[in-house]
Amino acid sequence: MTLHQLRIFWAVAHARSFTKASKVLGLAQPSLSQQISKLEDDVGTQLFNRNRNELELTDAGIFLSRKAELILSSVDETLVGLKEFAEGTRGVIAVGALSSIARILLPRAMHRLSAEFPEVEVDIHETAPAEALELLYGRRLTMAILATDSIASSSVSFHQTEVFSDPYVLAVPRGIDLAQVNDVEAxxxxxxxxxxxxxxxFNFGSQHKRRIEAWYQKVLPHYRVIGQTRTYEVALSMVQEGLGVAVVPALTACVGADQSYDVTLYRTSLPDRRLVALTPSQYVRVEPFASCLRHLRETGDDIALPHIEPGPPLMKAL
Structure with a gap:
């Protein structure tokens, strides 16, 4: 059994699909399948039950999955530590995040980090939460910044560092005043x-979508969906054009330093979004990753959100 096989097994075990794992690892699917078959031959037992829709770990596969996490973490920690001895080595921090986080939070944190570690390169992947997790499991990311409500239970093996929280707001076109509105229809x-x-x-997983739809049903019982987007920025641009309203995290309304979309934001009763940085445990105390996490926290503390109006009367019943 080789480390290469173990990394492939680890990625397949978490993706539960050769197709998904091949994308994460950047390897051809037939090669991936052959490596798993060879690994099963080498260890003398079946590691996956191959069903039509997805792969399921056997008892032996579950055992190896737990051991693989420890082995790969130890190897990665060793490699990171060895790089510390190589003077002049250019470190790379690969970060996955939604575009709004990459656009607002990361540049400010990276500016602080570069003052301490000018040779560090940051490789930013603007990606959806599910893909970021897959890349993290595939060891192609060293960090993923995600909302806690998008983190699967299987990701608890990663260290979580809370970096920021912001309220969900209702974005409304400028000029429509809801301050005195008790009932939209009346x-x-x-x-x-x-x-x-x-x-x-915002098309962001079934659980989040159901929560937002339940909120709309209570506040705007006559609502209709006129558009679904994959980014908050597109949703806010549509609101700015007067096409409709959208529930978004407040940070996404920021365009840049002291700039925001030309919309009115009303606070909702939804729980605040909590952003955490997921990192393999071996990186948490090793530089420059430890300082990167620290600067993300400090940047989160310093960010000023755009102006948010109190929830209008039509939300008071919630």
Whole structure:
């Protein structure tokens, strides 16, 4: 059994699919399947039950998965430590995050980090949470910044560092004032009523989607979905154009330093979004990764969110 085989097994075990694992590792699917078959021959037992839709670990596979995590973590920790002895080595921190996080949080943290470690290179992957987790399991990322409600239970093996939290807000086109609105149907005239009842939703996993839909049903019982996006930025751009409203985390409304989308933000009753940096445990106390985590926390503490109006009367019943 080689380290190469073990890394492939680890990626396949968490992806539960040769197709997904091949994308994470950047290897051809037939080669991946052959390596797993060879590994099973080498250890003398079947590691996966091959079903039609996904792979399932056998008892032997579960045992090896637990051991593989310890072995690969130890190897990675050793490699990171050895690099510390090589003077002038250019370190690379590979970070995965949503575009809004990569755009607002990361540049400020990286500016601070570069003052301490000018030779460090940051490789930023703007990616969805599920893909970021896959890349983290595939050892192609050293860090993933995700919302806690997007983290699967299987990711608890990674160290979590809380870096930022922000409230969910209702983004409304500028010019539509909800401050005195108790009932959209009774208190708003057309075309404002139609705009407020038109929602733009961020397609971000079934659990998050159900939570947002339940909120809309209580606050805007006559709402209809006019668009689904893969980024908060697109949703906010549509709101800015007067097409509808959207529930978004407040940070996503920031465009840059002291700039934000030209929309009105109203605080909602939804729980705040908590952003955490997931990192393999072997990196947490090793530089420059430890300083990177520290600067992310400090940057999160310093970020000023755009102005947020109190929740209007139509939300008070929640």
């Amino acid at each position: 208190d708003l005239a057309e075309p404002d009523r139609a705009v407020v009842n038109s929602t733009i939703q």
